[in-house]
Amino acid sequence: MSDLETFQSDVNDRLAAEALIVDVDGFEGPLDLLLTLSRTQKVDLRQISVLALARQYLAFIEQARDLRLELAADYLVMAAWLAFLKSRLLLPPDPTEDGPSGEELAAHLAFQLERLSAMREAAAKLMARDQLARDFFARGITEDVTRTRRVTYTATLLDLMQGYARIRTKDEFRPFVMDREKVFTMEEALSRLRGLIGFAGEWTDILSYLPEGWEMDPVKRRSATASTFAATLELAKEGKIELRQGDVFAPIQIRKKDR
Amino acid sequence: MSDKPAAVEQEESLFEAPPMGEQERMVEAILFATADPVTVAELEGRMPHGCDPAEALVYLRKRYEGRGVSLVKVGDAWALRTAPDLGFLMQKETVETRKLSRAAVETLAIVAYHQPVTRAEIEEIRGVSVSRGTIDQLIELEWVRFGRRRMTPGRPVTFVVTQDFLDHFGLEGARDLPGLKELRSAGLLESRPVPGLGAVPKEDGDGDDEVIDDGDQSEMFDET
Amino acid sequence: MSDKPAAVEQEESLFEAPPMGEQERMVEAILFATADPVTVAELEGRMPHGCDPAEALVYLRKRYEGRGVSLVKVGDAWALRTAPDLGFLMQKETVETRKLSRAAVETLAIVAYHQPVTRAEIEEIRGVSVSRGTIDQLIELEWVRFGRRRMTPGRPVTFVVTQDFLDHFGLEGARDLPGLKELRSAGLLESRPVPGLGAVPKEDGDGDDEVIDDGDQSEMFDET
Numbered sequence: 001m002s003d004l005e006t007f008q009s010d011v012n013d014r015l016a017a018e019a020l021i022v023d024v025d026g027f028e029g030p031l032d033l034l035l036t037l038s039r040t041q042k043v044d045l046r047q048i049s050v051l052a053l054a055r056q057y058l059a060f061i062e063q064a065r066d067l068r069l070e071l072a073a074d075y076l077v078m079a080a081w082l083a084f085l086k087s088r089l090l091l092p093p094d095p096t097e098d099g100p101s102g103e104e105l106a107a108h109l110a111f112q113l114e115r116l117s118a119m120r121e122a123a124a125k126l127m128a129r130d131q132l133a134r135d136f137f138a139r140g141i142t143e144d145v146t147r148t149r150r151v152t153y154t155a156t157l158l159d160l161m162q163g164y165a166r167i168r169t170k171d172e173f174r175p176f177v178m179d180r181e182k183v184f185t186m187e188e189a190l191s192r193l194r195g196l197i198g199f200a201g202e203w204t205d206i207l208s209y210l211p212e213g214w215e216m217d218p219v220k221r222r223s224a225t226a227s228t229f230a231a232t233l234e235l236a237k238e239g240k241i242e243l244r245q246g247d248v249f250a251p252i253q254i255r256k257k258d259r
Numbered sequence: 260m261s262d263k264p265a266a267v268e269q270e271e272s273l274f275e276a277p278p279m280g281e282q283e284r285m286v287e288a289i290l291f292a293t294a295d296p297v298t299v300a301e302l303e304g305r306m307p308h309g310c311d312p313a314e315a316l317v318y319l320r321k322r323y324e325g326r327g328v329s330l331v332k333v334g335d336a337w338a339l340r341t342a343p344d345l346g347f348l349m350q351k352e353t354v355e356t357r358k359l360s361r362a363a364v365e366t367l368a369i370v371a372y373h374q375p376v377t378r379a380e381i382e383e384i385r386g387v388s389v390s391r392g393t394i395d396q397l398i399e400l401e402w403v404r405f406g407r408r409r410m411t412p413g414r415p416v417t418f419v420v421t422q423d424f425l426d427h428f429g430l431e432g433a434r435d436l437p438g439l440k441e442l443r444s445a446g447l448l449e450s451r452p453v454p455g456l457g458a459v460p461k462e463d464g465d466g467d468d469e470v471i472d473d474g475d476q477s478e479m480f481d482e483t
Numbered sequence: 484m485s486d487k488p489a490a491v492e493q494e495e496s497l498f499e500a501p502p503m504g505e506q507e508r509m510v511e512a513i514l515f516a517t518a519d520p521v522t523v524a525e526l527e528g529r530m531p532h533g534c535d536p537a538e539a540l541v542y543l544r545k546r547y548e549g550r551g552v553s554l555v556k557v558g559d560a561w562a563l564r565t566a567p568d569l570g571f572l573m574q575k576e577t578v579e580t581r582k583l584s585r586a587a588v589e590t591l592a593i594v595a596y597h598q599p600v601t602r603a604e605i606e607e608i609r610g611v612s613v614s615r616g617t618i619d620q621l622i623e624l625e626w627v628r629f630g631r632r633r634m635t636p637g638r639p640v641t642f643v644v645t646q647d648f649l650d651h652f653g654l655e656g657a658r659d660l661p662g663l664k665e666l667r668s669a670g671l672l673e674s675r676p677v678p679g680l681g682a683v684p685k686e687d688g689d690g691d692d693e694v695i696d697d698g699d700q701s702e703m704f705d706e707t
Contacts (some may be wrong), residue, residue: 028586031610074611100678108678115608116669123592124662130567132651133578135566138290138518140576141338155359155367157428157629158622163361164368165442167385269546286574287551289566292576305572327511341512348513429645431631437640 030078035113045114050106051089054082184214184224189231197241203253206232276309286315363393371433375406375417376406491606510539520560520650556655558646587617595660597672599630599641604674
């Protein structure tokens with residue numbers, strides 16, 4: 001119970017601290033956030049001060065970052081870009097430098113915001129229209145005169161595409177049993193090693209014990225390496241071999257243990 | 260619309276009923292949109308208080324006299340029906356549609372994506388032999404037709420899709436068919452890791468041809 | 484249904500089209516018989532030889548003006564729909580549609596206003612990646628379909644809105660989208676290149692004559 005209380009007060013502190021900060025998850029990306037911020041300037045989007053907007057955004061990100069370290073990459077990329085834009089807008093243009101001017105970049109950003117805002121309004125207008133089966137209706141009794149009975153077959157584009165996808169991705173589908181083709185089991189590795197260690201009088205790299213045909217394909221190689229390694233541990237436990245490794249990540253070597 | 264004189268004798272009611280012209284419109288709309296014949300009582304229940312659907316029906320019936328549609332009584336209910344003498348126009352309405360079989364869909368898809376394609380090639384891609392009936396059916400549907408013969412030994416016949424096919428599937432051209440990658444990104448095909456590119460396919464092998472879901476590496480700002 | 488001697492009458496006027504009043508009845512009956520919009524071409528195909536359904540539609544539209552049902556144009560097809568002001572009578576027929584997410588609504592609007600539009604362009608406008616389910620949902624609703632590929636590097640697939648979309652929102656054509664003219668004159672439907680990234684080719688530069696050409700959706704935007 002007291003845990004819960006502590007938790008509760010933590011949450012309350014956090015909520016208080018974030019009182020002015022809208023949860024970043026509530027936004028659909030940096031452009032959405034910028035659009036919301038721009039509304040506080042209460043001017044036509046065409047007259048918006050991109051510099052002021054950049055400052056607001058950076059301040060927002062700074063603050064949000066203090067509180068939530070997991071702030072998304074998109075937002076940080078936008079923050080970096082806006083910081084760059086801010087400096088371009090503040091510093092006198094360098095005539096030797098190529099590339100778009102700060103004003104051009106700012107104008108483009110303003111355009112993007114205006115366009116997004118316009119699309120939002122358009123979407124709202126669209127949804128506010130009278131809609132079929134809600135405000136107006138189609139014919140309820142469709143004709144059922146059955147005179148000529150002709151059978152036609154139908155399929156949707158979706159059927160077609162999914163059918164195609166099904167065929168083309170067939171090779172990717174590996175049911176469990178098939179998948180084992182690329183798995184070298186520890187039992188297999190053990191029986192293979194048992195047959196071979198008789199020859200391991202000298203220290204030899206365990207990788208030289210990988211079964212033939214398993215060295216090239218990365219998936220097979222990984223599986224065979226792992227099972228072979230596990231098998232050597234098992235054999236070492238049984239006292240049949242010795243293992244050594246010179247250094248971290250150095251080759252692991254084995255040698256037959258003479259009794 | 261309110262050209263009709265309002266109903267003469269309106270029952271004493273708290274609210275004034277709409278003018279008869281309006282009531283006629285209402286009855287018309289209800290009969291048009293409802294899937295079954297509608298009784299007077301039901302009309303009354305659906306219309307504003309004080310309406311007289313029976314009277315509106317009289318006007319409506321007169322209005323539709325001699326038209327392509329007429330107001331008919333079905334038992335004790337009313338419905339709008341196309342005029343009996345125009346039944347011959349309805350032939351196209353009586354088509355029974357069935358879903359295309361999976362074999363046919365797959366064959367059709369291969370023709371669309373690989374045209375011109377020979378029968379042997381279709382079989383190679385599908386990994387099963389293609390029955391004669393399947394291609395015949397597609398040809399009969401006029402979705403597939405013969406293309407030119409391939410200039411290879413045996414000069415096999417090829418298959419291509421038709422304009423009817425494009426029309427049916429709402430395509431501008433066969434080239435506009437989305438590729439696998441696009442299918443995937445449009446969400447029409449569950450994305451799954453490509454073998455050899457890291458993640459190993461999940462080993463819960465559920466069936467062999469259903470797409471395995473890849474637990475979705477949800478993008479942070481995924482919309483819902 | 485009774486088999487009136489309509490067929491007989493039909494034979495008589497083998498070379499003469501029925502009078503316009505009769506044609507109007509036929510169009511009316513055909514449109515009454517179906518819930519889906521019917522194209523002029525289809526009307527023509529079903530009516531007796533020599534009929535002019537386009538003209539009959541003009542009369543029919545006038546006849547239904549101000550009535551409970553009206554004749555509406557949907558793309559290049561026609562349908563009868565109840566008058567929107569009577570929607571309140573139709574609670575029983577109302578179909579609860581799945582509520583679209585904000586992302587889906589915005590994506591739909593972008594496709595409608597910017598069509599043909601690529602996925603990358605949608606993302607550029609929204610400033611966020613389009614999740615798989617969003618376009619999938621719109622395609623499933625049959626409001627959005629694949630258009631032609633853009634003739635730019637990568638030949639990306641484009642999206643356009645469908646006749647069902649027009650029908651659903653009561654639009655005669657895409658050019659009747661609310662506020663379209665204003666948006667266009669404000670330059671908000673242009674795809675402006677990001678400064679410094681050079682010009683991005685916008686329109687599908689035709690000239691690729693291999694593409695099967697047909698009903699170009701750009702005509703939806705044609706000013707008449």
